[in-house]
Amino acid sequence: MKPQYKLLNKMLLLQVRTLLCGSLTIVLILGGSCKNNLDEKPYSFLGEENSFKTASDATVALDAVYDRLRTIYSMTMINLADVNSEELNVESTIGATILDLKTNNYSPSNPTFDTFYTNCYLLIDRANRVIKNVPGITMDATVKAQVIGEAKFLRALTYFDLVQAFDDVPLVTTPTSDVVNVSIKRTPSDQVYTQIISDLKDADTANLPAKYTAAGTIGRATSGAVKSILAKVYLTHKDYTNAAAYAKQVIDSKVYSLFPDYKNIFPPENKNGQEHIFSAQYSCVKTTYGSSMAEFFSIYFSYPINQGGGSYNVEPSYVSSYLAGDYRKQVTIITQKVNPANNQLVFARNGPCVDKYWDPSPCAEFDARNNFMIIRYADVLLIYAEAINEINGPTSDAYDAINQVRTRARNGNPSANPQNLAGLSQAQFRDAVLQERGWELCFEGHRRWDLLRTGKYISTLQAAGIPVSQKNLLYPIPQHQMDVNSALTQNPGF
Numbered sequence: 001m002k003p004q005y006k007l008l009n010k011m012l013l014l015q016v017r018t019l020l021c022g023s024l025t026i027v028l029i030l031g032g033s034c035k036n037n038l039d040e041k042p043y044s045f046l047g048e049e050n051s052f053k054t055a056s057d058a059t060v061a062l063d064a065v066y067d068r069l070r071t072i073y074s075m076t077m078i079n080l081a082d083v084n085s086e087e088l089n090v091e092s093t094i095g096a097t098i099l100d101l102k103t104n105n106y107s108p109s110n111p112t113f114d115t116f117y118t119n120c121y122l123l124i125d126r127a128n129r130v131i132k133n134v135p136g137i138t139m140d141a142t143v144k145a146q147v148i149g150e151a152k153f154l155r156a157l158t159y160f161d162l163v164q165a166f167d168d169v170p171l172v173t174t175p176t177s178d179v180v181n182v183s184i185k186r187t188p189s190d191q192v193y194t195q196i197i198s199d200l201k202d203a204d205t206a207n208l209p210a211k212y213t214a215a216g217t218i219g220r221a222t223s224g225a226v227k228s229i230l231a232k233v234y235l236t237h238k239d240y241t242n243a244a245a246y247a248k249q250v251i252d253s254k255v256y257s258l259f260p261d262y263k264n265i266f267p268p269e270n271k272n273g274q275e276h277i278f279s280a281q282y283s284c285v286k287t288t289y290g291s292s293m294a295e296f297f298s299i300y301f302s303y304p305i306n307q308g309g310g311s312y313n314v315e316p317s318y319v320s321s322y323l324a325g326d327y328r329k330q331v332t333i334i335t336q337k338v339n340p341a342n343n344q345l346v347f348a349r350n351g352p353c354v355d356k357y358w359d360p361s362p363c364a365e366f367d368a369r370n371n372f373m374i375i376r377y378a379d380v381l382l383i384y385a386e387a388i389n390e391i392n393g394p395t396s397d398a399y400d401a402i403n404q405v406r407t408r409a410r411n412g413n414p415s416a417n418p419q420n421l422a423g424l425s426q427a428q429f430r431d432a433v434l435q436e437r438g439w440e441l442c443f444e445g446h447r448r449w450d451l452l453r454t455g456k457y458i459s460t461l462q463a464a465g466i467p468v469s470q471k472n473l474l475y476p477i478p479q480h481q482m483d484v485n486s487a488l489t490q491n492p493g494f
Helices: 008-019 024-030 044-050 055-067 075-083 096-102 111-136 141-166 189-204 223-236 240-253 293-297 327-332 377-392 396-409 426-440 447-453 457-463 479-484
Strands: 088-090 276-280 312-314 336-339 344-347 372-376
Touching: 055 111, 055 141, 075 088, 075 096, 075 111, 075 293, 075 447, 088 096, 096 111, 111 141, 111 479, 141 189, 141 223, 189 223, 223 240, 223 276, 223 372, 223 377, 223 447, 240 377, 276 377, 327 426, 372 377, 377 396, 377 426, 396 426, 426 447, 447 457
Parallel strands: none
Antiparallel strands: 088 312, 276 372, 336 344
């Protein structure tokens, strides 16, 4: 990775260098040329206001914000949230960078942290440019409000990811206008959460559509996506009243519903379906727009391109945690697969593998059609159940929410597991929701954050025999960021 990718205080210069010549979006935003732009002053510092003139400019600029989601999610989030938990294991061939995440042997120099941190701030900078410049465009007021609302949603979502990983982070809400000698302190996480909630509430009043149907709009943030992320933010911040209220608004909207069959959540053909509230979009429009999850999770020699396969498998203790007969285990965890390229049956060599992200027709090697589901309806039901329990204990509404998820997991067999819950104490229900999230949302980038939110991270990893200590409750600020920003401080223990 080139050094300039490491620098928070060179975010805009990075965009000029790496994206200007290859992206119509950035050409339109920055208004520069592709000629020797590294040796010239970034003209966007002087003339950005001339690049936001029309409604089309606003839409193209917003597209550039969405484009950055692909660099934050997929395997990056799975490595941060699922490898660093008791769910996933990785083989030694994957390399020390990921192995260290599994064993909590990482240091601030681990490039996973820097890649994630840098890409988050690149997205934030693009969102800041939309939020600053679009208000000055003469365009339809409703469309303008939606564009700004979507940009604020994306900024809030990204800051939420950052504070979950690092706690205090620099809060930057204006475009980067100087790429030299920038020192930005970490902002207390409570203040960052205040900004996250403010952005999401602004987005909630921007009249975003409940659904998109027009070509080129499917996958954009909806009103339901805003409320769902608000519910999760409030839950994480332990404001259970607001978490329950926003989750209930999503439930009562009737816009979303569970797929009747759990296995239908995951095929690429069903993405952006009835259960998918907001996802990072991957596709074969360009091979570089594909996701890498299908190959990394597949059984060796089952991936149809180059007879490939991944290096991720399921922890045995996680496999055995399912109740007997839970249909989700059958859908999610496999030990054999037919390679569609040669019709050969292939068996797992190093333990069970994950089948959620299988794509029989990928774009290219490490580029498949699978979206990354940032939040789906089952997640909202479980957020609601958890929040209600924290307020009033396990009420009938809390039971109804979690039992909807458990009912689907029986796949139409009323005598199968998991049976509906009843008669639990508040503490028992709390534990049941956490376990249910593990079964329902496994390998979808949630587990570390769930364990941290519920105070079960250390005890869960200890029970699984994974080295863990107090310092692992936060990830370290990336060393490259510390090197270039003297105002940053490091998290304890690093």
